[in-house]
Amino acid sequence: MLSVRTDFLSSGHKIALAALLLIAISFGTLRGLQAQSSQATIAGVVTDARGAVLAHASIIIKNLSTGIVTTVQSNGSGVYSAPNLPIGEYAVIVEQAGFRRYEVGSVVLTTGHIIGINAALLPSGDNQTVEVSAAPLELETRTSEIGQIIETTSVSELPLGNRSSMNIIALTGGAVFIDSANYSLSGGRTKSSMTWLDGG
Numbered sequence: 001m002l003s004v005r006t007d008f009l010s011s012g013h014k015i016a017l018a019a020l021l022l023i024a025i026s027f028g029t030l031r032g033l034q035a036q037s038s039q040a041t042i043a044g045v046v047t048d049a050r051g052a053v054l055a056h057a058s059i060i061i062k063n064l065s066t067g068i069v070t071t072v073q074s075n076g077s078g079v080y081s082a083p084n085l086p087i088g089e090y091a092v093i094v095e096q097a098g099f100r101r102y103e104v105g106s107v108v109l110t111t112g113h114i115i116g117i118n119a120a121l122l123p124s125g126d127n128q129t130v131e132v133s134a135a136p137l138e139l140e141t142r143t144s145e146i147g148q149i150i151e152t153t154s155v156s157e158l159p160l161g162n163r164s165s166m167n168i169i170a171l172t173g174g175a176v177f178i179d180s181a182n183y184s185l186s187g188g189r190t191k192s193s194m195t196w197l198d199g200g
Contacts (some may be wrong), residue, residue: 006183018107039084039111039112040085040087040109040115041085042059042061042081042085042092042109042117043082043083043114043116043117044077044117044119045077045118046078046080046096046118046119046121047078047095047118047120048099048120048121049121049123051120053076053078053079054074054099054121055077057072057073057080057094057119058071058072059071059073059074059092059094060092060094060095061085061092062091062092062093063089063095064090064091066086066088070082074166085173086109087109089109090106090108090109091104091106091108092104092106092107094121094176096121099122099123099124100122100123102119102120102121118148136186166183169183172185178190
C-alpha cells in the first residue's frame with residue numbers, strides 16, 4: 001500500500017497531487033492496454049532502386065477478406081506505418097509518381113504482429129508493376145511480443161479434455177501451468193499475458 005505524507009500541503013496542493021497521481025495511474029493503464037493488442041501493424045520504408053528514401057508515397061493496404069482499404073503515406077524519411085489492422089490476409093500496394101507500382105499479393109497478419117515491408121521502387125516505364133509473390137519474413141524484429149493463433153479446426157478436432165480455454169492455452173509453445181488457472185508463457189510472469197477468444 002502506497003502512503004504519501006500530505007499534512008504539510010495546502011488543500012490546493014493536495015488536489016494537484018491527487019490529479020497528478022490519477023494521470024500517472026491512467027497513463028500506466030493505457031500503456032498496458034496498448035501493449036496487449038489483438039491487432040497488427042504493417043510498417044516499412046519506401047526507397048528508390050538506389051536506396052534514396054521516397055517521401056509521400058501512397059501505401060494501399062487491402063484486407064482480402066473484407067475488402068476494407070487502409071491508405072497511409074510515407075513521411076519525409078520514407079517511413080510508413082499502418083497500425084491497428086485487424087488480423088487477416090492483406091494485399092499491399094506502394095505507388096509513387098514516376099515509379100512502377102510495387103505489389104505484395106498476400107501478407108497474413110496475426111495477433112500483435114508488426115510486419116516489415118520495405119519497398120524499393122523502380123523508375124516507371126509504361127505503367128509497369130513490380131509484383132512480389134514471396135511473403136515477408138515471419139521473424140519479428142521490431143518488438144519482443146510473441147503471439148499465436150489457434151485455428152478453429154484445432155479447437156474443434158483436438159481432444160481438449162473438459163473443453164476449458166486453459167486447455168487451448170496449453171497448445172501454445174512455452175506454456176507452463178502453475179495451477180489450473182495460472183500459467184506462464186515463455187518464462188514470463190503469471191497473470192501478465194492476454195488471451196482472446198473469437199478475437200474478443
